Amino acid sequence: KQEVTQIPAALSVPEGENLVLNCSFTDSAIYNLQWFRQDPGKGLTSLLLIQSSQREQTSGRLNASLDKSSGRSTLYIAASQPGDSATYLCAVRDSGGSNYKLTFGKGTLLTVNP
């Protein structure tokens, strides 16, 4: 059974700092991996989707990498801003018959201090 772990559970940084959020998964047979952010009381907003054949994806100040063989993905946020404060979740979609299902991590709560 796939398990997804996100470390750290919470992170507080000063504005302007570059930071890395980590996501690890136990079964490397994945189809794709998706990063989301969730603001308090809101739904999840998709940030980046990485297919299993890709090594990284970039969107603005965000860069997500995928090392499937080691079961790890990182989300790099450059020049962090207070508006980046949110919970960041990663979700893994397994390959195989039930590849419509995603397994979510519990998230990393990021606080960017002005």
Next chain:
Amino acid sequence: GAGVSQSPSNKVTEKGKDVELRCDPISGHTALYWYRQRLGQGLEFLIYFQGNSAPDKSGLPSDRFSAERTGESVSTLTIQRTQQEDSAVYLCASSLGHTGELFFGEGSRLTVL
């Protein structure tokens, strides 16, 4: 619409009452998911619909929970005889195909008194 739409955004009900939550997916998205998120907890898979295929109901926590979807349109999640433990945010998501990027609605916050 442009995104996944859910209603109501907030629902307060008394224990024992039935509630119905609605999800309107992105137009053209064949796959639709319901998740539950209890306060401070992760996402819990409830049910998955894909086109006209039989849904995967394996995540529904009890027979008080049911969901319907007509074709590739609106879905409703019904909770009968609500309990306090049902209090949570119910999130709906849709994707283009069963392996595509997932897009979420804003959720329906259910409070059972």
